[in-house]
Amino acid sequence: MGSNSRRFVRAALALLAGGLIASAALAADSDYTRIYKHALAVKPGDVLRVANLAGTIRVVPGKSADLVVEATIHGGGPADIRAIVDGMAFVESHDKKGRPEWALSYPVDRYDGFAYPTRDGHESSWFDNSRTTLEYMGRRVSIYSRERSGSPTLYADLKLELPATGAIVMRNGAGSVHGERLAGDFGIDTGSGDVEIAAFDGKLLVDTGSGDVNLGQMKADIKVDTGSGDVRVDSLDGNGTVDTGSGDIEVKAVNARTFSADTGSGNVRVGAGVVAILAADTG
Numbered sequence: 001m002g003s004n005s006r007r008f009v010r011a012a013l014a015l016l017a018g019g020l021i022a023s024a025a026l027a028a029d030s031d032y033t034r035i036y037k038h039a040l041a042v043k044p045g046d047v048l049r050v051a052n053l054a055g056t057i058r059v060v061p062g063k064s065a066d067l068v069v070e071a072t073i074h075g076g077g078p079a080d081i082r083a084i085v086d087g088m089a090f091v092e093s094h095d096k097k098g099r100p101e102w103a104l105s106y107p108v109d110r111y112d113g114f115a116y117p118t119r120d121g122h123e124s125s126w127f128d129n130s131r132t133t134l135e136y137m138g139r140r141v142s143i144y145s146r147e148r149s150g151s152p153t154l155y156a157d158l159k160l161e162l163p164a165t166g167a168i169v170m171r172n173g174a175g176s177v178h179g180e181r182l183a184g185d186f187g188i189d190t191g192s193g194d195v196e197i198a199a200f201d202g203k204l205l206v207d208t209g210s211g212d213v214n215l216g217q218m219k220a221d222i223k224v225d226t227g228s229g230d231v232r233v234d235s236l237d238g239n240g241t242v243d244t245g246s247g248d249i250e251v252k253a254v255n256a257r258t259f260s261a262d263t264g265s266g267n268v269r270v271g272a273g274v275v276a277i278l279a280a281d282t283g
Contacts, residue, residue, distance in 0.1 A: 031076045034085050039066040040102055042166030049101035051093070051171040053136055054116035054143050054155040057188070059170075059179040059197070062161035067168055070159040071104060077115075077152035084152070095171065096135040103137050104156055113142040113151035116174055132174045132191045132209075143174045143191075162186060169205070176211070194229070212247070230266070 042048050048067060055074075062068060075085040084107055093103040106114065130145040147153060160170065162182055169187035170177075177188050179197035187205035188195060195206050199217040206213050206222070212229040215222070221238045224231050230247040233240075237255045248266040251259075261268045 031074075032082050032085050033075075034073045034088075036071045036073060036089065037068070038071075038090050039064070039068045040090065041066055042163055042168065044166065047099075047167045047169055049095060049099060049169045049171065050090070050160075051095065051101050051103040051136065052156055052158055052173070052175075053104065053106050053114060053141065054174045055157040055172070056175045056193075057158045057160065057170065057172055057177045057190075059160045059162055059177065059182060059186075059188075061180065061182060062163045064161070065163050065165065067163060067166075068161035070161075071156040072158075073104075073154075073156045075152060075154045077147075077154075081152060081154075084154070088156075093137045101171065106136065106141075106154060108137050108139040108141050111151060112140065113144060113148065114155070115144045115147045115151050115153040116155040117146055117153060130192070134173050134191055136173065141173075145174075 040048060040050065042065060050067070050069065069090065073085050073088055075081040078084070088105050090102045091105045093101055095101050132143045134141060144151060155175070162168065162184055164183050167185040169189065172188070172190040172193065174192045175190065176193040177190060177195040179200070181199040182197065183201040185203045186200075187207070189207045190211065191209045192211060193208060194211040194213070195208055196214045197204070197216065200215070201219045204218065204220045204222045206224045207226075208229065209227045210229060211226060213224050213226055213231045215224070215233045217234055218236045219238060222236065222240045224242045226247065227245045228247060229244060231242050231244055231249045233242070233251040235253040236251055236259070239256050239258045240251070240254070241260050242249050242251070243262045244264070244266065246265045247263060248269075249261045249263050250269045251261070252271045254270060261270065
């Protein structure tokens with residue numbers, strides 16, 4: 001091969017490498033992740049309400065009197081997705097009942113739908129090609145379980161460091177919730193997603209439109225409501241209300257002054273130790 005031919009090959013390879021690097025940079029721009037951390041003050045006597053549109057939620061015991069939220073924000077789609085993700089923060093807003101809440105600022109003034117793709121079967125109740133619609137930051141917004149033309153991929157996985165005192169309610173449009181051994185006054189409201197909490201001491205509210213609820217050792221007053229899904233509690237030492245539109249209810253051990261279980265379609269199984277069962281209705 002002559003010197004001119006070798007120079008031509010080297011130049012061609014350089015152009016190809018440059019093109020691959022540019023393509024990789026464009027791909028990186030279209031799939032962007034940012035970690036954002038924010039502390040929210042819990043005021044005595046008030047309920048601190050926090051909202052996220054989509055993503056998993058992990059709840060761990062906190063070390064301060066504030067609710068500390070770490071958000072891993074994922075974005076993809078439009079050319080300016082980096083600017084969108086970098087601009088997201090918790091802002092003061094209101095829920096559909098007009099109650100104050102801190103909401104992660106998705107661009108709902110620009111888009112009325114966002115994609116939260118199913119990832120490796122991680123969301124067992126978040127079916128392929130599903131859609132959840134809710135009110136968020138004063139607008140009607142849809143969440144799609146697969147990529148959709150005209151709707152960016154945008155969601156935030158949250159880690160909540162839960163303080164032991166103060167009333168807190170977390171609202172999430174779609175995504176599973178996993179809690180460790182916790183204490184306090186805590187409510188979780190998710191449109192679609194499973195909820196699992198290892199142990200809780202205090203007062204716990206769980207409300208999910210669709211998803212299974214699995215609770216471990218509950219030294220708490222609990223209220224559980226799921227539109228569709230099974231509810232299982234290992235042990236309950238406190239008052240309880242469990243309601244599912246369609247699904248089985250199983251409470252292995254109960255020590256309660258009052259307890260009720262109601263399912264529209266399914267079985268109810270309650271272990272020994274119940275002081276009083278107000279209702280056990282299987283529809």
